[in-house]
Amino acid sequence: MTKAIKFIKSNLFLTSVIFAYAVLALINPQIGLQGAKNSGYYIKEMLMIMPVIFVLTALLDSWVPKRTIIRYLGKEAKTKGVVLSFVLGSISAGPIYAAFPFCVMLHKKGASIKNVVIILSSWAVVKIPMLLNEAKFLGFKFMITRWILTVISILIFSWITAKIVKDEDLPQEELRLKKGVYLNKTACMGCTVCTRMYPALFQMDGKRAMVKEYNYLDMKLLQKAIEACPVKAIEYI
Amino acid sequence: MDIFTIAIWVVTLVLLVFSFLKDKEKTKETLKKALFMGKGMALSILAVIFTIGLVLAILPPQQISEIISKQNLYVATIAAAAFGTITLIPAFIAFPLIGTLAGAGVGIMPSVAFLTTLTMVGVATFPLEKKEFGTKFTITRNVLSFLFAIIIALAMGVTL
Numbered sequence: 001m002t003k004a005i006k007f008i009k010s011n012l013f014l015t016s017v018i019f020a021y022a023v024l025a026l027i028n029p030q031i032g033l034q035g036a037k038n039s040g041y042y043i044k045e046m047l048m049i050m051p052v053i054f055v056l057t058a059l060l061d062s063w064v065p066k067r068t069i070i071r072y073l074g075k076e077a078k079t080k081g082v083v084l085s086f087v088l089g090s091i092s093a094g095p096i097y098a099a100f101p102f103c104v105m106l107h108k109k110g111a112s113i114k115n116v117v118i119i120l121s122s123w124a125v126v127k128i129p130m131l132l133n134e135a136k137f138l139g140f141k142f143m144i145t146r147w148i149l150t151v152i153s154i155l156i157f158s159w160i161t162a163k164i165v166k167d168e169d170l171p172q173e174e175l176r177l178k179k180g181v182y183l184n185k186t187a188c189m190g191c192t193v194c195t196r197m198y199p200a201l202f203q204m205d206g207k208r209a210m211v212k213e214y215n216y217l218d219m220k221l222l223q224k225a226i227e228a229c230p231v232k233a234i235e236y237i
Numbered sequence: 238m239d240i241f242t243i244a245i246w247v248v249t250l251v252l253l254v255f256s257f258l259k260d261k262e263k264t265k266e267t268l269k270k271a272l273f274m275g276k277g278m279a280l281s282i283l284a285v286i287f288t289i290g291l292v293l294a295i296l297p298p299q300q301i302s303e304i305i306s307k308q309n310l311y312v313a314t315i316a317a318a319a320f321g322t323i324t325l326i327p328a329f330i331a332f333p334l335i336g337t338l339a340g341a342g343v344g345i346m347p348s349v350a351f352l353t354t355l356t357m358v359g360v361a362t363f364p365l366e367k368k369e370f371g372t373k374f375t376i377t378r379n380v381l382s383f384l385f386a387i388i389i390a391l392a393m394g395v396t397l
Contacts, residue, residue, distance in 0.1 A: 039290030
């Protein structure tokens with residue numbers, strides 16, 4: 001029972017979608033059915049691109065060193081970073097959400113917010129397959145004018161986004177691959193309860209707590225720290 | 238599958254082979270990582286997809302274009318941008334639709350606004366984007382994209 005509640009809590013969006021379909025099935029089955037049918041196309045689209053995006057993202061994550069990403073896409077990359085971001089976004093395929101895992105990985109490895117926004121946006125509206133289609137249906141002049149205006153707009157609003165959003169505003173969670181102790185830095189408010197309760201494992205890193213390197217875990221102390229954390233930012237998997 | 242999707246598959250498979258030849262263990266870890274990422278996002282993506290399916294069933298694109306074409310130019314532009322945000326439509330449906338929109342006398346501005354928000358701003362993808370990038374980033378990016386979609390539309394109306 002608690003497991004079901006936990007699932008619903010962590011998948012609130014999915015649960016509400018299922019709920020919406022269930023309601024529709026009762027009051028207007030035709031629309032519900034049409035919705036499921038429409039979804040079929042998108043599922044195909046997703047299966048064609050998502051597996052390869054995940055593998056490519058993981059490969060780049062494993063093999064490209066952090067300093068390379070910082071040099072080409074970081075804050076100091078300037079024009080080089082902007083151009084590279086536009087190129088990366090333009091040669092992409094798939095809907096905008098396909099860019100999410102890719103961009104999260106790049107940001108974790110040091111790409112700047114500005115460049116992440118450029119990749120995401122050009123992935124959405126100026127990718128080359130889309131431009132070709134656009135020229136076919138709406139004419140070359142239409143396509144090229146929209147392309148120029150869009151690129152200028154992306155340049156401006158990626159710059160604005162970087163002014164508003166800071167690196168710390170993005171979720172800082174590490175990939176939870178291994179068993180162990182995890183601390184959600186976005187949730188942590190730096191109350192120091194855990195560092196006082198279990199100083200051998202937790203220490204303050206600026207205004208937030210972090211997990212130290214450890215070989216041994218005192219499960220009793222850890223459990224106490226997990227329960228004591230006022231924002232439930234500590235997890236043991 | 239368009240040529241870019243195929244190209245991404247080919248490039249990735251080649252890289253994977255290289256990776257495997259160079260370091261078997263590391264490649265295994267990498268694939269595990271990919272699987273882990275996929276598992277983490279799969280349910281959310283399905284939720285996004287079924288939301289889009291539902292939105293399109295309740296509000297088919299033809300109906301959207303009918304509603305838009307009855308408004309005056311500026312209302313139509315903003316309405317088109319708003320409709321664009323609630324759904325994601327694949328390009329091969331969107332372009333003919335926009336072609337008819339523009340042809341039916343709706344004008345370029347609403348068509349461009351629709352096209353831009355259609356792909357760049359997402360209400361359906363919002364929960365997923367929020368999970369990956371945080372609330373502040375997601376709101377900022379989507380709001381700015383929406384505003385600039387309208388600016389692009391106005392500029393297109395002036396130049397073409």
